[in-house]
Amino acid sequence: MPKKKKPKKPGKNWKKFWKLGMEEWNTQYFDITKDGELTIREGNYIYNLNDIVKKYGSPTEIVFPFILEERLEDLHDYFQAYMKIQGYRGKFFYHYPLKVNQNKEFVMPLISEGAHMEVGSVNELWIVKKLWEGEKFHSKIRVLCNGPKTEAYIKLIEELRLKDLSIMPIIEDEHELERLAKYKGEVGIRVNLDTKADTHWDKKVDRFGFSSKELLDLPKMKNLKLLHYHIGSQINNAKSVMQPIEEAMGLYVKLVKNHPNLDTLDVGGGFGVPYEKKPFYGAKKVSEQIVKLLKKMSDKARIRHPNLAVEWGRYIVAPAQVTIYSVIAEKPIPKANAKSWYVIDGSFMNDLLDTWAIHQKWHIVPVNNANATTLKSVWLAGSSCDSDDKYTSGGSYVLMPKLKEGEPQYLAIFDSGAYQDALASHHCLLSSPAKLIAQDGTIKVARKRETAEAIGRLFGWTNGDHK
Ligand SMILES: *Cc1c(COP(=O)(O)O)cnc(C)c1O
Numbered sequence: 001m002p003k004k005k006k007p008k009k010p011g012k013n014w015k016k017f018w019k020l021g022m023e024e025w026n027t028q029y030f031d032i033t034k035d036g037e038l039t040i041r042e043g044n045y046i047y048n049l050n051d052i053v054k055k056y057g058s059p060t061e062i063v064f065p066f067i068l069e070e071r072l073e074d075l076h077d078y079f080q081a082y083m084k085i086q087g088y089r090g091k092f093f094y095h096y097p098l099k100v101n102q103n104k105e106f107v108m109p110l111i112s113e114g115a116h117m118e119v120g121s122v123n124e125l126w127i128v129k130k131l132w133e134g135e136k137f138h139s140k141i142r143v144l145c146n147g148p149k150t151e152a153y154i155k156l157i158e159e160l161r162l163k164d165l166s167i168m169p170i171i172e173d174e175h176e177l178e179r180l181a182k183y184k185g186e187v188g189i190r191v192n193l194d195t196k197a198d199t200h201w202d203k204k205v206d207r208f209g210f211s212s213k214e215l216l217d218l219p220k221m222k223n224l225k226l227l228h229y230h231i232g233s234q235i236n237n238a239k240s241v242m243q244p245i246e247e248a249m250g251l252y253v254k255l256v257k258n259h260p261n262l263d264t265l266d267v268g269g270g271f272g273v274p275y276e277k278k279p280f281y282g283a284k285k286v287s288e289q290i291v292k293l294l295k296k297m298s299d300k301a302r303i304r305h306p307n308l309a310v311e312w313g314r315y316i317v318a319p320a321q322v323t324i325y326s327v328i329a330e331k332p333i334p335k336a337n338a339k340s341w342y343v344i345d346g347s348f349m350n351d352l353l354d355t356w357a358i359h360q361k362w363h364i365v366p367v368n369n370a371n372a373t374t375l376k377s378v379w380l381a382g383s384s385c386d387s388d389d390k391y392t393s394g395g396s397y398v399l400m401p402k403l404k405e406g407e408p409q410y411l412a413i414f415d416s417g418a419y420q421d422a423l424a425s426h427h428c429l430l431s432s433p434a435k436l437i438a439q440d441g442t443i444k445v446a447r448k449r450e451t452a453e454a455i456g457r458l459f460g461w462t463n464g465d466h467k
Contacts, residue, residue: 020365040064055443059344059449064320075316079287082292090308094310095116095266096115101313103421105437106417116309122153144188145167193248209228229266253298346433350427350432366410369401374401386428429452434448
């Protein structure tokens with residue numbers, strides 16, 4: 001949140017004021033033009049977001065595949081470099097958890113950048129099947145299957161294994177253990193750790209995975225390859241990333257004695273994103289700590305260094321999309337931390353559901369007039385008729401330019417690439433935003449803004465109804 005006092009020198013450092021151009025906050029690609037318009041840079045190409053939204057309308061989401069690619073490339077580089085420096089003999093595998101964003105425009109760039117996959121349901125695995133059958137995958141790609149294993153899910157896993165896909169179901173409970181007892185391929189197993197991380201996942205009782213004791217009591221399993229845990233999402237600090245790894249590695253060291261083919265530790269997802277643009281931990285440092293810890297613990301126990309799998313979804317994809325709305329009305333608020341409501345032409349409840357579900361805070365920047373010298377403290381209201389459809393930045397306020405007569409005001413919500421699409425809904429039958437892809441200097445319309453007819457169809461209103 002920018003400070004309340006007004007910036008002193010207009011036109012001087014708007015980039016800094018709006019917290020752009022900062023690598024540690026993933027805004028290094030963004031800037032403000034002399035005219036106060038928000039831009040993003042891909043290599044030497046610059047997209048002007050104000051021009052784009054004027055041309056394609058709002059609300060709109062813009063996806064930046066180059067950010068996905070860069071983030072994954074960097075992550076590979078960190079781990080591979082530290083493994084090399086420290087003489088680590090295990091391998092690093094990045095598995096993209098499909099649930100974080102299943103849009104094709106997100107998935108394909110990650111695959112091309114070398115991501116393996118993690119799926120959580122039979123329908124997500126169906127996407128993998130399509131890609132596999134279409135020969136869109138490198139044949140060495142690895143797929144991990146989490147989530148409750150329905151019969152249909154297990155059948156599809158079997159089918160793909162027989163088609164030579166490298167696929168591994170991860171066993172989460174007794175029932176799955178029994179059901180998969182005769183499974184011929186390799187399997188993983190999920191532990192429910194005692195460590196609790198500082199995350200949104202604040203549940204005291206967790207229903208996923210076995211206790212450490214249950215795992216240590218398992219009879220020898222020749223096809224057990226991987227030990228997995230997933231501790232939660234948006235972990236708030238580095239310590240909460242490291243502690244579960246230490247606990248899981250302690251368990252791995254014991255398990256490997258009984259299960260001769262166990263060779264991979266999969267630390268799940270959860271790595272956080274600095275949505276609030278406050279000091280935050282980063283992957284460069286933490287990856288070094290992880291490699292060090294795994295090396296130290298395996299050397300001490302005199303075991304082979306395990307392969308390391310990570311499933312950090314949000315971390316990779318959140319910064320690769322912005323959502324843009326236009327302000328359609330202003331309404332004064334008599335007594336509050338903010339002076340006015342700015343009503344937007346989209347919906348927090350529909351398009352950015354975590355605003356409502358987990359009180360997600362967002363980084364919000366004007367798309368035009370970002371060099372305005374006087375700013376207003378506002379709350380944002382969505383276009384649905386629901387009183388919960390709002391954003392107050394946790395009861396504080398958002399700074400925005402004053403509205404100008406006859407001129408639209410657009411605003412961009414950063415880091416909207418993770419989770420929001422699959423959670424999106426149609427309260428009041430509002431249309432979802434259009435989805436644009438900005439790549440190689442061109443804008444492609446991936447999904448148009450929905451028409452009334454398209455939404456009506458979802459609710460059974462087909463063409464013949466008026467007859
Ligand atoms: C949701 C999930 C992930 C991704 O979590 P992020 O917080 O997005 O990194 C990874 N693995 C499993 C098993 C999950 O359920």
